[in-house]
Amino acid sequence: MTLPRHIAVIDIGKTNAKVVLIDSQSRQQVAVRTTPNVVRREGLYPHADVEMLWTFIVGSLRVLGAEHGIDGISITTHGATAALMAGGVLAMPVLDYEHDGPEQTAEAYGEVRPPFSETLSPLLPNGLNLAAQIFWQANAFTQEFARATAILTYPQYWAWRLTGVLASEVTSLGCHTDLWAPATGTFSSLVxxxxxxxxxxxxxxxxxxxxxxxxxxxxxxxxxxxxxVTCGIHDSNASLLPHLGQHEAPFTIISTGTWTIAMTVGGSTAQLDAGRDSLANVDAFGRAVPTARFMGGREFDQLVPNIAEPRDEEIAAVIDRDVRVQPSVTPGVGPFPQAKGGWTVDAETLGAGERTAAASLYLALVTEASLGLCGLGREIIIEGPLARNRLFASALGRLTGVPVYASGDATGTSLGASMLFGFGEAQRASHAAIQSLAVPGFDEYAQRWRRSIA
Known part of the structure; x- marks a missing residue:
């Protein structure tokens, strides 16, 4: 098949949804339309507003198609989400994975879920294990669940709405769902x-x-x-896709957005810790990729209400005055799920640049801790919003001692999803090398941060 020139990528993140038009020849973003991805609260439980999203998707395709032309459509979404179908309609709403409903059946679910050694999927809170959602829905809403004729992971739900074709796909099945066994490339014993x-x-x-x-x-x-229309891909794996076959393994990709997700291609799964939010994702080839994650984007938004590019003197002042954020700002996830963190000073006394600096250093320190679980590659490539945060990248370079690069792509997730067309063709991405942080006292600052973790 001829490679489509203009590829529309439906990119549904936890916070925002986008339709991005990518030029497959220049690998550049041509146009984008965005909308907040809101959660509806009425009905059986909090759920995705799929009809609002569908109206947005259709309208965006119509506008972008009229303005630029669309030759193919690709799809990527966040994980931990599935649509339970009853023929051509939903059997029940698409559950929001942050809802705590699955905790009601957590004890019973714990008795049936497969061991970490089989799935490389840790036990996570609320609905972050997709199988825990399905288990809760099956037991709490027996009549509705009895109507289910198919379970579609989220990218494949949107593929179905576009094409009418049902499919499953391994990157969405293999992202901490308890549904997939990476070593055998089959559904887990739970299914x-x-x-x-x-x-x-x-x-x-x-x-x-x-x-x-x-x-x-x-x-x-x-x-x-x-x-x-492509089958679609889990968003973290979309960020990974442009790099497969392009770097000497092991190498690390940091995919950023609501979640900050470190994936080390060619790394070992031996250091994964089920209790510290580390796991194996499954890449587009079906291979296990050691992964560790935390809610970096969510935490940064909470810590920094007004982002300001920090000046050199503000960075130096934060380090000299030992202004720190300790983990975890979002409890229950990340490498320190039991730690109750926050600011070591009154944040209201800090200027916007100082808050931005301290929060950026915090994200770098938590990322380094995550790399201790999923492994550190020979080089690190940062994708997504944090690729624009120079302090985060330079601090990470100092902490890890390996070369760090910021992706030159507008959005690694959307670009990666567009590359589902022509997958396997050699296309070297553009990256900017980041100079390591060289502020006096930072090494000691990092040591104090580590010692202070509860």
Whole structure:
């Protein structure tokens, strides 16, 4: 198949949803439309507003298609989310993974979930283990669950809405779901034990063209009905995709957004700790990728209400005055899930630049701790919003002692998802080398931070 020139990427993050138009020849973003990804609170439980998102997606495709033309559509979404289908409609709403409903059946679920050695998926709170969501839905809403004819991971739900084709896919099945066994490349023992095997459609490669636009969708968007649509990919793995085969292993990708996710391709899974939010993701080739994560974007937003590029003297003052943020700002996740952290000073006394500096150093320190779990590659490439945070990147270089690069791409996730078309073709991404932080006292600052973790 000829590589589509203009690829529309449906990119649904936990905080925002986007439709990004990528030029496959220049690897540049041509246009983007965004909307907040809101959670609806009425009904059975908090859930994704899929109809609002669908209206946004269709409208964006219509506008971008009219302005630039669209030759293919690719999809990427956050993980820990599934749509339970009853034929051509939802059997129940698409559960918000931050809802604590699954905690109601946590004890019973703990008795049936597979061991970490099988899934490389740690036990996580609320609905962060997708199988825990499904288990809770099956037990709390028996009538609704009995109507389910298929379980679709989130990218494949949107692929179905576009094409009418049902599929499963390994990057979404393999992201801390308890549903997948990376070593064998099969569904975990839980799936058959719970009699869910018949609900998961055939596994298709993320990079496969799952189908073409349904006639009604083509008419609504103004696109042609032969517009190809990929199966879709989990967002962290989309960020990883441009780098597969492009670097000497092991190498580390830091994918940033609501979550800061460190993935070391070619690394060992031996140091993964089920109690510290480290796990194995599964890449587009179906291989286990040691991974560690924390809610870096969410925490940064909480810590810094007004972002300001810190001046050199503000960075120096934060380090000299020992202004720190200790983990964890978001409890229950990350490498220090039991630690109750926060500012070591009254944050209201700090200027915007100082707050930004201290929060950036905090993110670098937590990232370094995460790398102790998933392994440190020969080089680090930062994708997403934190690629623009020079202090974070330079501090990470000082902490790890390996070269750090900031991705030159506008958004690693959307670019990676666009590369599902033509996957495997050699396309070296552009990166900017970051100079390591050289502020006096930073090494001692980092040591104090580590010693102070409760």
């Amino acid at each position: 058959s034990a719970q009699d869910w095997s018949g609900l998961f459609p055939e596994v298709r490669p993320a990079a496969s063209v799952i189908g073409h636009l349904r006639p009604d969708v083509a008419q609504e968007t103004g696109l042609t009905s032969d517009t190809p």
